[in-house]
Amino acid sequence: MADIPPDSSNPATGVVQRAKDILLKPKETWPVIAAEPATTQSIYVPYVVLLAAIGPVAQFLGGQLFGFTVLGVTYHPPLGGALLSAILSYGLTLAVVFILALVIDGxxxxxxxxxxxxxxxxxxxYSATAGWVGGIFGLLPALSAIGILFGLYGLYLLYLGLPVLMKVPQDKASGYTVIVVIVAIVLFLIVGTVVASLMAPSLLSIRG
Structure with a gap:
C-alpha cells in the first residue's frame, strides 16, 4: 500500500486542513480517512507527531511563564523537571495512541x-485531534480546563469514526465506544500519574 497521503506534498498545510476537517465536518471526513491508503508511519508523521506536541509544549511554556496555582500558592516548576515532564508526556502520548489502536483493533x-x-x-x-488542539489552553494554566471540553468532543469523534473505519454495525457503536473510552481513560490516567510523580518533588519543596 502507498504510504503517502494525498496532502503530504505540503505537510504543514495538510495537517492543518485535516485537523479542521475532522473537527468541523467529521461525518464527511471519516469516510475520506477510511478510503485513504496509509501505514503506521504515514499516520504518525507528520500528523500525530505534530499535534500530540501541542499540549506538552503549551503546558511547559505556561508553567514557566505564568506558573501553576495550587492551594493559593503560585509556583514555577524548575526548568529541568518541567522539560523532562513535557518530553515524557509527549513520548507516552505517542505510545498511548498505538496501544489504543491495538485495543480498538482487538x-x-x-x-x-x-x-x-x-x-x-x-x-x-484522528479522534484524538480535539484533545490535542485543546491542549493549546495549557499556555494559560487558569484556562487549561477548557481543554477538557475539547477532549469530550473527541469522544463524539470516536463514536462517529468507529463504525465507519472498523465496519461496526451502528447499533453496536455505542457499546464499542464506551469500552474504548474506558480503556483510553485508564491509559491517560497512567500517563498523568507518571508525569505528576515527576512534578511532585518540586511542588513539595516549594510548599515546604
Missing part, C-alpha cells in the same frame, strides 16, 4: 466489526 470482532490495524490507528489518531 475489540472490533466482538462488536461485529472487522480487524484492521491501520484503520484502528486512524481512529485512535
Amino acid at each position: 475489540l472490533a470482532p466482538n462488536f461485529g466489526g472487522q480487524k484492521d490495524q491501520v484503520q484502528a490507528l486512524k481512529v485512535a489518531a
Whole structure:
C-alpha cells in the first residue's frame, strides 16, 4: 500500500486542513480517512507527531511563564523537571495512541466489526485531534480546563469514526465506544500519574 497521503506534498498545510476537517465536518471526513491508503508511519508523521506536541509544549511554556496555582500558592516548576515532564508526556502520548489502536483493533470482532490495524490507528489518531488542539489552553494554566471540553468532543469523534473505519454495525457503536473510552481513560490516567510523580518533588519543596 502507498504510504503517502494525498496532502503530504505540503505537510504543514495538510495537517492543518485535516485537523479542521475532522473537527468541523467529521461525518464527511471519516469516510475520506477510511478510503485513504496509509501505514503506521504515514499516520504518525507528520500528523500525530505534530499535534500530540501541542499540549506538552503549551503546558511547559505556561508553567514557566505564568506558573501553576495550587492551594493559593503560585509556583514555577524548575526548568529541568518541567522539560523532562513535557518530553515524557509527549513520548507516552505517542505510545498511548498505538496501544489504543491495538485495543480498538482487538475489540472490533466482538462488536461485529472487522480487524484492521491501520484503520484502528486512524481512529485512535484522528479522534484524538480535539484533545490535542485543546491542549493549546495549557499556555494559560487558569484556562487549561477548557481543554477538557475539547477532549469530550473527541469522544463524539470516536463514536462517529468507529463504525465507519472498523465496519461496526451502528447499533453496536455505542457499546464499542464506551469500552474504548474506558480503556483510553485508564491509559491517560497512567500517563498523568507518571508525569505528576515527576512534578511532585518540586511542588513539595516549594510548599515546604
